[in-house]
Amino acid sequence: xxxxxxxxxxxxxxxxxxxxxxxxxxxxxxxxxxxxxxxxxxxxxxxxxxxxxxxxxxxxxxxxxxxxxxxxxxxxxxxxxxxxxxxxxxxxxxxxxxxxxxxxxxxxxxxxxxxx
Amino acid sequence: xxxxxxxxxxxxxxxxxxxxxxxxxxxxxxxxxxxxxxxxxxxxxxxxxxxxxxxxxxxxxxxxxxxxxxxxxxxxxxxxxxxxxxxxxxxxxxxxxxxxxxxxxxxxxxx
Numbered sequence: 001x002x003x004x005x006x007x008x009x010x011x012x013x014x015x016x017x018x019x020x021x022x023x024x025x026x027x028x029x030x031x032x033x034x035x036x037x038x039x040x041x042x043x044x045x046x047x048x049x050x051x052x053x054x055x056x057x058x059x060x061x062x063x064x065x066x067x068x069x070x071x072x073x074x075x076x077x078x079x080x081x082x083x084x085x086x087x088x089x090x091x092x093x094x095x096x097x098x099x100x101x102x103x104x105x106x107x108x109x110x111x112x113x114x115x116x
Numbered sequence: 117x118x119x120x121x122x123x124x125x126x127x128x129x130x131x132x133x134x135x136x137x138x139x140x141x142x143x144x145x146x147x148x149x150x151x152x153x154x155x156x157x158x159x160x161x162x163x164x165x166x167x168x169x170x171x172x173x174x175x176x177x178x179x180x181x182x183x184x185x186x187x188x189x190x191x192x193x194x195x196x197x198x199x200x201x202x203x204x205x206x207x208x209x210x211x212x213x214x215x216x217x218x219x220x221x222x223x224x225x226x227x
Contacts, residue, residue, distance in 0.1 A: 004158075031213060033213070033214070033215075035215075040219065041219055042120075042204050042206070042217025042218050042219050042220055043159065043204075043206075043215070043217050044217070045214040045215060045216070048213055048214055055213075056212060056213070056214055058214075091158055091159075095213070103148075103213070104150060104161050104164045105150075105161070105215060106161060107152075107158040107159045107160075107161075108158055109157055109158050110157070110158050
């Protein structure tokens with residue numbers, strides 16, 4: 001399977017704990033995105049990388065959230081001091097980023113976070 | 117701030133019916149509009165429409181972009197139970213690559 005993969009698929013944690021999620025994009029995709037989705041809502045943009053550079057961050061992304069893509073391949077999203085309001089599905093997507101190539105975003109299966 | 121409104125929010129039809137889902141948007145310097153299908157997992161890409169292509173077709177699904185009315189429709193003909201899902205519309209503006217999504221339309225196709 002050469003699609004976007006995410007790990008873990010499910011995470012249950014206690015309030016105040018730190019969690020880290022991983023995303024592996026489609027190989028050779030330069031752009032990688034993180035979204036958050038809660039029940040009854042569409043995905044909400046969090047941040048985006050072009051190769052290893054983090055180029056956009058949503059103003060909704062609090063200081064407790066940090067994302068990295070150190071080698072321009074996989075990415076991690078860390079949430080520090082989790083709160084119950086962080087409970088959501090965290091989706092990763094990737095797109096080509098090459099000039100002249102269609103840039104639709106392809107999504108991974110998501111990581112469902114539950115904060116108790 | 118970019119905005120996407122989808123209607124209806126939910127829809128129940130019988131197998132074989134034709135349905136039309138609506139999406140209206142506000143975006144700074146429109147780049148593209150995308151439709152996704154979401155079952156109990158991540159969104160699956162259906163169509164991307166840009167200024168250079170106002171209509172797309174794939175089997176029983178088709179989509180039209182109306183740039184004048186700032187809207188798009190997704191048509192599904194001869195619906196099947198497997199079409200039951202949430203259909204998401206998203207827009208992307210120039211100068212950014214983030215997608216702004218609507219809340220989705222939940223389609224239920226009953227036998």
